Amino acid sequence: MDKHTGDRGAVRGPEPHPGELIVGRDAELARLFRAVDSVSADPVLMLVGDVGTGKSALLEHAVRRAEAGGARVLRAEGSESESSLAFAALHQLLRPVPAEVDGLPGRQRAALHDAFGKGPATPEPDLMLVGVAVLSLLSGLGDHQPVLVVLDDAQWFDRASLDALSFAARRLEGEPVTMLIGARGGDHLPGFDRHVPTLTLEPLDNAAAAQLLRLQPKSPTGHIRSRILDQAGGNPLALVELTRTASAQDTAAGLPSAGPLPLTEHLERIFAARLNGLPAATTRALLLLAAMDSADSAIALSAGLPHAGDEIWPPAERAALVRRTGHDVRFRHPLVRSAVYHAASLGDRREAHLALAEMLRDEPDRSAWHRAAACPHPDAAVSAELERTAGRARRRGGHAAAAQALQRAAELAPQREDSARLLVEAAAAAVFTGDIAWVEELVAAARTRTADATLLASAAVQAGRLAVLTVRHPVVFSRLADAAEELTVSQPAAALDLVAGAAVVRFYSGEDTQRHRIQDILRRLPENAPHAGLRTWVRTVSGPFDDRDQLLSSLPRLIAEAKDRPERLTAVGIMAWLLDETPQAVRAFDEAFDRWQVRGALPEGLGGAVAWAYAERGRWEQAREACARTTAIGRVAGLDHAVACAAAVDATLLAFQGDPSSARTRAEDALTLIDPLESRSVAVYAHRALGAAAAAEGAYETAYGHLRMVFAADGAPMHYHASYPALADLAAAAVRCGRHEEAATIVERSAAALADHASPRLRALISRARGLLADPEDAEPHFRAALADPVLEYWPFERAQTLLDLAEWLRRRRRIAEARGPLTEALEIFRRLGARPWIERARAESRAAGLDATDAAPDALAELSPQQQQIVRLAARGLTNREIGERLFLSPRTVSSHLYRSFPKLGITARSQLRDLVEGTLATAAHQEQGHRRGAGRRSAGWVCRLDPTPPVAQS
Incomplete structure (x- = not known):
């Protein structure tokens, strides 16, 4: 697995470990070896199969292969009982590298410590920063040696760990890190379902199954052999374990006399039979280990379980129930754990959980779950303890863990109203997992436990919060609107919340019938002053150009009210953007981001x-x-x-x-x-x-085809807000592919639809479109109108496009001196933005107009990819690779790689030169263009009229 040297040599053949046969999996093992040897281009590989298909054994061979090649191996094994503990799997994975965790940058280190409950929890930790920290840590380990991350039984990982690990997994390309994931087939693994290469372990074919039986110490024959082959169905574990049981008894009595049993139940019975005759102390230790089900030996020891060297374990090892490796005691297979646990009586299981709860009293979250597992009936004290566990999980960003704890707390709450309240809180936490089915399940359960109108309204709102972010727009809109209508009289505030969500769905879908229904519900709701802002939100989102002037007049008051509420500032920013008041929107977002720095991620x-x-x-x-x-x-x-x-x-x-x-x-x-x-x-x-x-x-026919799809067949906009900004681009493509007439019809239809409600920005875009589509002798007034309002400088790219259009028109009318002013300004803007295709077009036009457009420094930046430009500009501002990685969700190594590839293109050799280069590029461009502008101005003063010097609302 040598990603440092780029070793891509031939793959060595499978190397079965003595005592652990790998039969019929040559192709799968070779694929895993290619991954750890870095022959595969895929940094992440998922191994999927049913219980007993050999996932763990194959991963173990991959681990040995990687270690033999000098790789550092980090591994974590999923634990069913710990799937409710936020970041438990990630903690297990990173436990061996505490020094490396402590060596992370401050914010990343704090994020991991907070996730693991080691530091003072922030009110809303940045979960993305946890993912960046994991990525940085893995990348840093790779500086010293290749790294293999093995995640086995990942279907039992807690959601918070999966989120962080999947975040890192998507960014491992180019890193000396390989991630292998073992999971049960059919299980949903959030974050790893899409675009992750998957290797599926199918049942062994007849030849491989027969070979595996022949290799067993006491290979079955005759009727027993046929029965085992039939019952096992190609499952390697079933073949081995059924053979072992039949051989031990020298009879077929251990097998079903007729007909198949469900494979899992059958194997559990076989494993449970091995408990017979074990010492009582061994049986109790096995039950404790099964009840805890932690793959982390350090936690097992701290919980008071016997050490791996204790004399209690050898009888269980001889019975093939556990495997001891160094300080670890592990079940040979999850089915063994299941068999041990379910073979015990309910009373014994309860005692085991209570014992573990006491042993783990210094770990209150684990202790709370064991107390809950020991509860046969509702218990207010345990329910309250789980509620506190949920609070701690939520503070660490473990929303899934919090929701699970609250759901279990609801089950244990003696009072139905308390149970309903906890279920609604669980739904509120589950919203942040994105699991809409789970949220709806929790809300439905809450409805069966209470008739409290306020609580039910809150439940409906929680379900609606997540539903609006799904793709099921028609269904979600109907559900939200129906719920809002039911609550208009009894719970008007909740009804308005639901309508606010329905308005968001209306924006996504662009369906006009939804706007009419929203308006009807609003008319039925009382116009309470405290909720005026939410009503304005609904009206703005569902129809920003219906009454734009009145909506605009509400913005200053809403901004003042939102001064200390970042989430409200964000909402006001969205409204300003919808109303084409982009400068106000950006100021609101900037302020919200600044204020949110100490409160968590911006929604x-x-x-x-x-x-x-x-x-x-x-x-x-x-x-x-x-x-x-x-x-x-x-x-x-x-x-x-x-x-x-x-x-x-x-x-x-x-x-x-x-x-x-x-x-x-x-x-x-x-x-x-x-x-x-x-x-x-x-x-x-x-x-x-x-x-x-x-x-x-320059493919204008194709461009027109795509832009034409932004409007319906009759020319109406496909979307009441998103379509209009495409009008000018549609016209620009149309004039280059002979579609003047059709485009002009669409532009005029939109202009008529907007009438007096169009924003200055849209009026400018319509004027530009008209100028492009007009006869040459009639175009100038339209271009001048598109540039007249000074507020349009706040949309620099659109303004530069119009300037270039005007300059091209002027030059073609042989008014070359007049063309130089707008042409120079357009080129300046395009260079500042890094709009490479438009830079080239403006430079070509500049040369035709007799201007010197050979400035090389700005073009040096333009030669970089968009992501390289981002990284170079951030590096020029003094940010380190780690800080840039945090901004762009990249590893420091990826940032370094981009910079390394950028330096030759920029003609520099050191990072210290970046600031001078970037600032010098802009200064040189500005100086030259000012000179061009002064020359052009002497020949053509006042090339563009500014009709109204008074700044509009957007500048206030």
């Missing part, structure tokens, strides 16, 4: 609003950071719609920056994650991105 904006606002404002680096964060959170939570929203924004920026291939990939990713007919907003954004990618390559 998602509606449909990628944060990223869109930064993109429109020309802050593309921050827009892509927002996309990266949304993608990370969305993938962890399984929220495909959020991921699709981010992918569409990211695709657009990639196209603008001159990476059309990556832009197409991201846009197509977005379209595969949603139903274009039910999520029109994302579909429109994705087609706008595909249109921009085609335009960047």
